[in-house]
Amino acid sequence: xxxxxxxxxxxxxxxxxxxxxxxxxxxxxxxxxxxxxxxxxxxxxxxxxxxxxxxxxxxxxxxxxxxxxxxxxxxxxxxxxxxxxxxxxxxxxxxxxxxxxxxxxxxxxxxxxxxxxxxxxxxxxxxxxxxxxxxxxxxxxxxxxxxxxxxxxxxxxxxxxxxxxxxxxxxxxxxxxxxxxxxxxxxxxxxxxxxxxxxxxxxxxxxxxxxxxxxxxxxxxxxxxxxxxxxxxxxxxxxxxxxxxxxxxxxxxxxxxxxxxxxxxxxxxxxxxxxxxxxxxxxxxxxx
Amino acid sequence: xxxxxxxxxxxxxxxxxxxxxxxxxxxxxxxxxxxxxxxxxxxxxxxxxxxxxxxxxxxxxxxxxxxxxxxxxxxxxxxxxxxxxxxxxxxxxxx
Numbered sequence: 612x613x614x615x616x617x618x619x620x621x622x623x624x625x626x627x628x629x630x631x632x633x634x635x636x637x638x639x640x641x642x643x644x645x646x647x648x649x650x651x652x653x654x655x656x657x658x659x660x661x662x663x664x665x666x667x668x669x670x671x672x673x674x675x676x677x678x679x680x681x682x683x684x685x686x687x688x689x690x691x692x693x694x695x696x697x698x699x700x701x702x703x704x705x706x707x708x709x710x711x712x713x714x715x716x717x718x719x720x721x722x723x724x725x726x727x728x729x730x731x732x733x734x735x736x737x738x739x740x741x742x743x744x745x746x747x748x749x750x751x752x753x754x755x756x757x758x759x760x761x762x763x764x765x766x767x768x769x770x771x772x773x774x775x776x777x778x779x780x781x782x783x784x785x786x787x788x789x790x791x792x793x794x795x796x797x798x799x800x801x802x803x804x805x806x807x808x809x810x811x812x813x814x815x816x817x818x819x820x821x822x823x824x825x826x827x828x829x830x831x832x833x834x835x836x837x838x839x840x841x842x843x844x845x846x847x848x849x850x851x852x853x854x855x856x857x858x859x860x861x862x863x864x865x866x867x868x869x870x871x872x873x874x875x876x877x878x879x880x881x882x883x884x885x886x887x888x889x890x891x892x893x894x895x896x897x898x899x
Numbered sequence: 900x901x902x903x904x905x906x907x908x909x910x911x912x913x914x915x916x917x918x919x920x921x922x923x924x925x926x927x928x929x930x931x932x933x934x935x936x937x938x939x940x941x942x943x944x945x946x947x948x949x950x951x952x953x954x955x956x957x958x959x960x961x962x963x964x965x966x967x968x969x970x971x972x973x974x975x976x977x978x979x980x981x982x983x984x985x986x987x988x989x990x991x992x993x994x
Contacts, residue, residue: 640907640917643913643917647910654905654906658910660974661976665974668966879959886959890946
């Protein structure tokens with residue numbers, strides 16, 4: 612069948628292209644330009660070539676931040692995905708409990724990131740914070756300001772509190788879309804609870820789970836505001852993730868060249884991971 | 900109107916870099932015009948790719964080749980560029 616080609620639709624896309632050019636392409640071009648130069652302000656730049664990239668790639672500080680980022684994302688996924696599935700499976704499917712649970716689950720998602728950070732920063736303090744004070748009263752030596760392990764636990768618990776709801780809501784949406792006929796058939800066959808989960812619920816949730824994993828990985832890999840507010844990257848550099856390191860370099864030290872080089876490497880990693888996730892998702896759809 | 904773009908800190912090498920990217924995009928547009936549909940096929944990666952996907956993979960892979968060269972070998976990037984061209988040809992041929 613012959614298709615009618617009408618390219619006028621491109622004009623409708625033009626405003627978006629202009630917007631993206633101003634908000635993404637031009638800043639990205641500028642970052643590329645900065646990454647090969649050095650500046651001390653006043654728009655005076657000197658050529659540095661690949662110096663910042665070489666410095667970055669041999670910098671232990673950069674690789675340590677990268678490893679921290681990967682460990683953090685892995686822990687977050689390992690906790691939030693199973694926990695989200697577990698909560699979604701146990702949420703009511705009908706009755707007054709549904710709206711109550713949905714509202715309760717949505718609440719953490721509505722709180723701005725810096726406010727979440729502030730809440731947990733106060734909550735964890737061992738002089739006035741509810742959690743910090745009572746943990747110490749119970750004899751647990753908890754101090755997220757001085758102990759790197761406590762700082763990590765605080766940030767992970769905070770992220771789990773903030774974002775597990777997203778996984779729950781996505782899984783719940785997948786679960787409620789399963790027709791009752793599937794459960795009735797399983798009941799007739801005498802399927803166990805595990806078999807129902809393994810062969811009915813999990814396959815039906817796969818698509819939304821993939822989206823949940825993608826979103827949580829990307830968000831946790833780019834995390835900035837919450838740990839910055841709670842620990843500021845400390846104690847020492849123990850919670851300094853790539854984004855925090857980047858802001859410290861760019862705005863704290865005003866090293867625009869090294870910061871631009873770091874931004875580009877960070878951007879490339881995110882781009883690669885996004886492509887991998889996107890490819891997995893689209894191919895999964897195609898196979899179905 | 901005086902459009903002062905000095906804050907963008909343009910240099911000839913970076914301008915040439917973006918010029919090449921722009922030329923590649925124009926070239927891909929012309930290719931698509933001449934042969935519409937994106938030439939989708941399943942290659943060694945066992946999933947369908949169009950020629951746009953193959954360009955993206957070539958550029959992204961080339962960026963990592965250059966970074967790896969910088970980190971592991973040295974600052975002379977001409978060999979990394981040659982390797983990237985070979986890689987891109989491989990991607991367009993087999994992926």
